[in-house]
Amino acid sequence: MEILLIGGVLTAMALILSAWLMTFAKWYPIPGIDGTFDFATMIRAHVDYALMSLFNFGFYGAAMGAGVELPVVACWCVAIGGFTNPSIFVVAALDENFWDKMIWKVLSGLSFIVTTVGFVGISYTFVMHYLAV
Numbered sequence: 001m002e003i004l005l006i007g008g009v010l011t012a013m014a015l016i017l018s019a020w021l022m023t024f025a026k027w028y029p030i031p032g033i034d035g036t037f038d039f040a041t042m043i044r045a046h047v048d049y050a051l052m053s054l055f056n057f058g059f060y061g062a063a064m065g066a067g068v069e070l071p072v073v074a075c076w077c078v079a080i081g082g083f084t085n086p087s088i089f090v091v092a093a094l095d096e097n098f099w100d101k102m103i104w105k106v107l108s109g110l111s112f113i114v115t116t117v118g119f120v121g122i123s124y125t126f127v128m129h130y131l132a133v
Contacts, residue, residue: 001063001070007079008056014086015049018042038093045089052082059122068129074121081115 024030025037056079063070088108092098099105 001060001072001075003072003075003079004056004060004070007082008053008060010079011049011053011056011082011086014083015046015053018046018049018086018090022046036094036096038096041089042093045086045093048086048089052086055119056082062126063122066126066129068125070125071121074118074125077114077118078122079118081111081118084111085115 022039022042025039030037059070059075059078062068084107088104088111091104095101095104
């Protein structure tokens with residue numbers, strides 16, 4: 001379950017980095033980014049990093065507080081998906097043709113599947129714990 005703590009820290013650090021990237025992109029011209037940077041998509045990534053960080057920490061804290069042992073695979077899926085989902089938006093913010101490339105469609109789909117497996121696994125575990133009490 002500790003992977004959720006690592007996932008939470010990594011997404012929190014990415015949250016801060018995305019804030020600085022957006023700030024510097026507004027203040028200073030950055031070659032390769034200036035003019036093609038999609039701030040709306042980057043804000044989506046920023047918000048998604050925040051949510052995923054909270055989910056990682058929240059699932060860990062709730063499990064520890066309730067004495068629930070979460071499935072390791074589900075924890076890994078939440079940690080991995082929680083980082084890759086927002087990171088896809090970062091790439092999309094930097095690549096004007098992102099949504100037209102099949103590789104990103106496939107990787108996005110895989111990331112969403114991994115995240116879904118993790119969330120469903122953890123949610124199922126909490127529900128089963130509640131019903132057993």
